[in-house]
Amino acid sequence: xxxxxxxxxxxADAAQIKKVKEIIESDRQRVYVVPSAPGKRVEGDTKVTDxxxxxxxxxxxxxxxxxxxxxxxxxxxxxxxxLGVSTDIxxxxxxxxxxxxxxxxxxxxxxRGEYLNGLLLADYLGxxxxxxxxxxxxxxxxxxxxxxxxxxxxxxxxxxxxxVIPGFYGSMPDGTIKTFSRGGSDITxxxxxxxxxxxxxxxxxxxxxxxxxxxxxxxxxxVISKITYRELRELSYMGATVLHEDAIFPVFKANIxxxxxxxxxPDAPGTMIVPNVIDNNTHVITGIAGRKGxxxxxxxxxxxxxELGFGRRILSALEKNDIRFEHMPSGIDTLSVVLxxxxxxxxxxxxxxxxxxxxxxxxxxxxxxxxxxxxxGRGMIRNVGVAARLFTALANANVNIRMIDQGSSEMNIIxxxxxxxxxxxxxxxxxxxxxxx
Ligand code: ASP
Numbered sequence: 001x002x003x004x005x006x007x008x009x010x011x012a013d014a015a016q017i018k019k020v021k022e023i024i025e026s027d028r029q030r031v032y033v034v035p036s037a038p039g040k041r042v043e044g045d046t047k048v049t050d051x052x053x054x055x056x057x058x059x060x061x062x063x064x065x066x067x068x069x070x071x072x073x074x075x076x077x078x079x080x081x082x083l084g085v086s087t088d089i090x091x092x093x094x095x096x097x098x099x100x101x102x103x104x105x106x107x108x109x110x111x112r113g114e115y116l117n118g119l120l121l122a123d124y125l126g127x128x129x130x131x132x133x134x135x136x137x138x139x140x141x142x143x144x145x146x147x148x149x150x151x152x153x154x155x156x157x158x159x160x161x162x163x164v165i166p167g168f169y170g171s172m173p174d175g176t177i178k179t180f181s182r183g184g185s186d187i188t189x190x191x192x193x194x195x196x197x198x199x200x201x202x203x204x205x206x207x208x209x210x211x212x213x214x215x216x217x218x219x220x221x222x223v224i225s226k227i228t229y230r231e232l233r234e235l236s237y238m239g240a241t242v243l244h245e246d247a248i249f250p251v252f253k254a255n256i257x258x259x260x261x262x263x264x265x266p267d268a269p270g271t272m273i274v275p276n277v278i279d280n281n282t283h284v285i286t287g288i289a290g291r292k293g294x295x296x297x298x299x300x301x302x303x304x305x306x307e308l309g310f311g312r313r314i315l316s317a318l319e320k321n322d323i324r325f326e327h328m329p330s331g332i333d334t335l336s337v338v339l340x341x342x343x344x345x346x347x348x349x350x351x352x353x354x355x356x357x358x359x360x361x362x363x364x365x366x367x368x369x370x371x372x373x374x375x376x377g378r379g380m381i382r383n384v385g386v387a388a389r390l391f392t393a394l395a396n397a398n399v400n401i402r403m404i405d406q407g408s409s410e411m412n413i414i415x416x417x418x419x420x421x422x423x424x425x426x427x428x429x430x431x432x433x434x435x436x437x
Contacts, residue, residue, distance in 0.1 A: 001029050001031055001032075001196065001197075001198050001199055002027070002029045002030045002031070002032075002198055002199060002200045002201075002202050003031075003032045003033075003034065003189060003192045003193040003196055003198040003200075003201050003202065004023070004024065004030050004032070004033050004034070004189075004202045004204060005033075005034040005035075005036075005167065005185060005186060005188070005189030005201070005202070005203050005204065006020055006033065006034070006035050006036060006204045006263065007036050007039065007185070007203075007204060007205045007206065007263075008036040008037060008038060008039020008040065008047055008048075008049070009039040009040055009041075009205070009206040009263075010036075010039075010204050010205065010206065010263035011035045011036060011037075011038055011039070011117055011121065012038045012039045012040060012041045012045075013038065013041050013075075013078065013079060013082065014078065014079050014081075014082020014083050015082070016041075016263065017079065017082075017083060017120075017121060017124065018083070019263055019264070019266070020033075020035075020121070020204075020263065021124060021125060022266075023204070023263065023266050024125060026266070029199070030202070031161065031162045031163075031196075032157065032162070032163055032164075032165060032192050032193075032196055032198075033121065033125065033127065033163070033164045033165070034164075034165050034166070034167045034185060034188050034189040034192055035114065035117050035118055035121050035164065035166060035167060035185070036049075036113075036114060036117070036167050036168070036185040037049045037052075037113025037114045037116075037117055037168070038075055038076075038079065038113065038117055046071075047113075048072060048075055048113040048117075049110055049113045049168075049182075051068055051071060051072050052072065052109050052110040052112060052113055053106070053109075053110055054068050055068040055069050055072065055100065055109065056100060056106045056109040056110065059100050059101060065100075069093075069097055072093075072113075073090075073093050076089050076093065076116050076117075076120070077089060077090070079117070079120055080120055083120065083123075083124045085120060085123040085124050086123070087119055087120055087123045089116060089119070089120065092115075092116060092119065093116070096109070096112050096116075105176060105177070107169065107176070107177050107178050107179045108176065108177040110168075110179060111166075111168055111169035111177050111179050113168075114166035114167050114168045114169065114185065115131070115166050115169075117166065118164050118165070118166030121164050122163070122164035125162070125164065126162075127160075127162040127163050127164045128159075128160040128162065128163040128164070129163065129164055130156055130157070130160065130163045130164070130165045131166070132165055132166060132167075132169055132170050132171075132188060133169070133170065133171040133175075133177060134152070134156070134171070135149065135152050135153040135156045135165070135170070136149050136153065136169070136170025136171070136188065136191060137149050137152070137170055137171060137172075137173075138170055138171070138172050138178045139172075139173065140172065140173050140174075142172070142178055144170075144180070146191075146250070149170070149191060149195070150191075150194060150195050153191065153192065153195035154195040154196070157192070157195055157196050165188065165192055166185075166188075167184065167185025167186075167187075167188040167189065168180060168184045168185045168188060169184075169188075180244070180246070181244070181246075183244040184244060184246075186203060186243050186244035186246075186247035187244055187246050187247045187250070189201060189203060189247065190247040190248070190249070190250040190251045190258075191250050193250070193251050193254075193256050194250040194251055194253065194254045194256065197254065197256075198256055199256070200256065200257055200258075200259050201251050201256050201257070201258045201259070202258075202259045202261055203243060203247075203258055203259065203260050203261065204261050204262070204263045205260060205261070205262065205263070206262065206263060206264060207260075207262060208223045208262050208265065208268055208270065209223040209224060209225075209260045209261075209262070209268075209269075209270040209271030210223070210224045210227060210232070210235070210240065210242050210260055210271040210273075210287065211223060211224065211240075211287070212224055212285075212286070212287045212288060212430065212434045213287065213288045213289070213426055213430045213434070214239070214240070214289065214426070217423050217426050217427065218426065218427055218430045221430065221434070222434055223268075223270070223271060224271050224286055224287055225269060225271060225272065226271070226272045226274060226277060227271060227272070227273055227274070227286050227287070228273070228274055228275070228276060228277055228378055229248055229252050229273060229274070229275060230378075230409070230411065231286045231287070231376050231377070231378055231411065232248070232273055233248065234289075234374055234376045234407075234411065234412050235286075235287050235288075235289040235374065235376055236289075237374075238289035238290055238291055238372065238373070238374040239289050239290060239291040240287065240289040242260065243258070243260075243273075248273075252275065255275050257272055257273060257274045257275070258272075258273040259271070259272050259273075260273065277378070283377065283379055283433075283434075284377050284379040284380060284383045284386055284433060285375055285376070285377040285379070285380075285386075285433040285434060286376050286377040286378065286379070287376050287377075288373065288374070288375050288376070288426055288429050288430055288433075288434075289373070289374055289376070290371055290372055290373035290374060290422060290425075290426055291371065291372055292371040292419045292422055293340060293341045293342070293371075293419075294326065294338055294339065294340055294341060294368075294370040294371065294372055294416065295338070295339050295340075295341050295344050295366060295367065295368040295369075295370065296336050296337070296338050296339075296365075296366070296367045296370055296402065296403060296416065297336065297337050297338075297339060297344070297351070297364070297365075297366050298334060298335070298336040298364065298365045298366075298367070299314060299334065299335050299336070299355060299359065299361045299363075299364050300333055300334045300361060300362050300363045300364070300365075301333060301359065301360070301361040301362050302333055302362060303333065304332065304333045304334070304335065305332045305333065310335065310359060311328075311330070311335060313355075313358040313359050314335060314337065314355060314358070314359060316358065317351060317354040317355045317358055317359075318337065318339075318351070320354060321347050321350055321351050321354065322347075323339060323343045323344055323347060323351065324339070324340075324343050325337045325338065325339050325343075326338045326339060326340065326372070327372075327403070327405045327414065329403055329404065329405050336403065338370065338372070338403065338405075338416065341368055344366075348366055352364055352366070367402075369418060369419050370402060370403070370416045370417070370418070370419065371416070371417055371418070371419045371421070371422040371425075372414055372415070372416050373414065373415050373416075373417065373422070373425055373426060373429065374412050374413075374414045375390055375412060375413050375414075375415075375429055375433070376411060376412045377411065377412075378411055380410055380411060380412075380413070381410045381411070386413070387406070387413060389432050389433065390413060390415070390429060390432065390433075392432070393428045393429055393431065393432035393433075394415070394417070394425055394428055394429070396428065397424050397425065397427075397428035398424075399417050399421045399424055399425045399428065400417065400418065400421065401415050401416070401417060402415075402416045402417060402418065403415065403416030404416075
């Protein structure tokens with residue numbers, strides 16, 4: 001049995017929703033469907049969720065917001081008419097407008113995109129409609145309650161052989177609507193998959209799957225056919241945007257694979273995200289991702305290696321200044337910490353002062369302008385020469401490596417390069433590992 005979540009562009013208008021119906025009807029295992037609100041129909045279009053935020057903001061400022069609401073209304077009427085269903089969407093829209101004018105909260109307002117799209121989709125598919133307000137719960141502090149949700153959602157799903165469950169929101173103990181953070185329909189899909197004990201959680205989007213590298217940097221990168229949760233986490237952390245971060249946990253706990261699929265090319269296999277793979281893996285490298293905007297703070301002191309507690313004192317200076325660090329490469333007499341620029345901005349002098357007082361180093365240096373690139377692959381452990389290939393590729397591309405860090409999982413190698421070399425480095429690594437026929 002499969003739970004299918006459809007992202008905003010997959011349900012942006014009637015034409016897209018017709019594709020959704022074909023997809024659902026082509027496989028009897030696809031029984032629970034989680035839609036987003038209508039997203040962008042074309043480049044430059046506005047998502048309904050964004051319009052709802054704007055509407056709520058306008059009304060809160062004391063404006064009528066009528067113009068914005070009119071656009072929202074028209075989008076849903078167009079979908080309803082395009083699908084040829086008879087849902088009385090006008091009265092739902094009227095109620096929402098009246099609620100917002102009467103002071104309804106922002107979360108309620110912005111969740112209505114999913115709610116209305118869910119009603120239309122349920123009508124069109126002939127599926128039951130399950131309002132997540134009664135099946136996904138947050139506590140009074142707004143923290144998601146997984147166990148209560150699982151029990152209630154499971155009980156509710158049992159009553160419906162097929163159902164549409166809108167994404168993005170649930171409710172608080174007093175009944176008010178609460179949303180997840182942006183992109184949160186992915187989480188709803190994972191919650192439903194876990195409650196239903198699905199065999200697969202299908203996440204339908206407008207891309208062919210998870211790419212081996214950022215398509216804005218590498219032309220036509222390959223699609224990753226299989227990736228583990230841990231590899232995906234490494235890539236996402238370094239900037240690959242695929243799924244909402246919190247969508248992994250519910251299905252990870254239940255060992256349910258996620259299949260990223262393309263609504264516009266439904267027969268393509270997409271990417272399988274799996275708990276663990278026992279494979280005689282074909283590829284050494286699964287993917288490459290990176291981010292700019294890092295700073296290296298280096299400390300040098302003769303005989304540092306013999307000094308007890310040196311590392312701890314540096315870390316305590318970071319902690320005292322409320323600075324989180326990413327990596328800590330070290331040598332015999334040097335120790336560096338790599339920090340996101342946003343962590344250290346404005347605190348440079350204070351940090352150096354504190355480190356000076358705690359450690360009396362010979363010298364200290366701060367270098368902003370570092371980009372980090374993670375080359376990730378579960379196949380690395382078993383393959384000889386991965387690092388050599390990586391460094392040779394960078395050397396041949398004339399990229400100076402400023403830092404190297406291999407994660408202790410042996411699943412990734414992270415290199416730091418000058419920001420100006422970022423794109424060149426990614427292309428060189430991709431070419432060395434992924435670009436083989
Ligand atoms: N519609 C919401 C958003 O735009 C949630 C989602 O699509 O996942 O963030």
